[in-house]
Amino acid sequence: MRRWIVTSDQKWLNKWDEFIFSDKESVFLQSIGRVDSYRKYGMDWELLIYMDDQDEKILMGSANIIVKMAFLKIYVCSYGPSISPEFERFEYKDFNAYIEKFHSRAKELNAFTSQLTISKTFSISENYISGAIFPPVTCAKYHNIISLCPDDSTFDKEKLINTFSSNGRRDSRASYRKGLTSKLAKTEDELKSAYSCIERNAKEKGYQVRSWKEMNDFIIYSTKKENAYLLTAWYEEKLQGAVLLEKSQNTLHYTMGGVLRNKPDLLTGYFLQTESMVLASKLGLQYYDISYGGPEEVQRFKRMFNPTLTEPYITIHFKHSNIRYFLFQNLFPVLKKYLSKIIALKQKFLK
Secondary structure (H helix, E strand, O other), X not given: OOEEEEEOOHHHHHHHHHHHXXXXXXXXXXXXXXXXXXXXHOOEEEEEEEEOOOOOOEEEEEEEEEEEEOOEEEEEEOOOOEEOOOOOOOOHHHHHHHHHHHHHHHHHOOOOEEEEEEEOOOOOOOOOEEOOOOXXXXXXXXXXXXXXXXXXXOOOHHHHHOOOOHHHHHXXXXXXXXXXXXXXXXXXXXXXXXXXXXXXXXXXXXXXXXXXXHHHHHHHHHXXXXXXXXXXXXXXXXXXXXXXXXXXXXXXXXXXXEEOOOOOOOOHHHHHHHHHHHHHHHOOOOEEEOOOOOOHHHHHHXXXXXXXXXXXXXXXXXXXXXXXXXXXXXXXXXXXXXXXXXXXXXHHHHO
């Protein structure tokens, strides 16, 4: 008999990533490496899954984060539900069943609110509030998609570059003539060195990224599982930049990156983005998501590759306690200012 369970049992953890990668709508934020990375911030997580009759296959489910802040608790899903292609005749009532289970589990945990990102293909009858109440754990609203085989033929790098803007074509081709080479970081030392490019770039540009200490477990685990990749660029045996890429069913997603500044300019950013698309093709994927957002100069750079902006998801949340919801809404804007210090303190006591 098919049934719902909440679990952290290794049997289901072993099956989870394969399951989410079978769903073209699911997101890389649902991978084991991703959700487990939140433990470093004092959060917990679990799987909410719907099993087949033999208790062997996952038909539907999500990996959910439990955010704990003193007496305030939030139940968050970065995307759900992921659905197996083996779930025949999936219907609206099945989606409603998931929402009901998500709700009831949030209440069991005494969460004052629960947050969920869903595909726009789903319609929801429950009373909900639009938007995220806890933005640190949510799926990006937009994808910035580049088709790797725009004319449905086999992959060809030159054909792909021809789809870029005129400046994008010029600078991508010029970056290859500079003599840059690419390599995937594999060992822990290589991964750490590559990630240092991203940290240094963030520091120079005045924005924050998670430190290597915060990200190392996730990056080491996910690159070993080949759910994520750290692609590096080299010039005359010197590391010039790196990009962190994460995989979903048919798309390779750019998460973050950083390059060294050179005079004359090596155009390392153009090289790494084009090489990332080449890697996506080698992995048998159809699309590359260059991501959306960042300062205007970053957005301008991304537009050079002529991506198509899509908005496949919506984020909603539910209120389970009026008093605690009100308190959180008034406290969180203040707490955000001290979030890094609170996290550092939590990490100290979690050691």
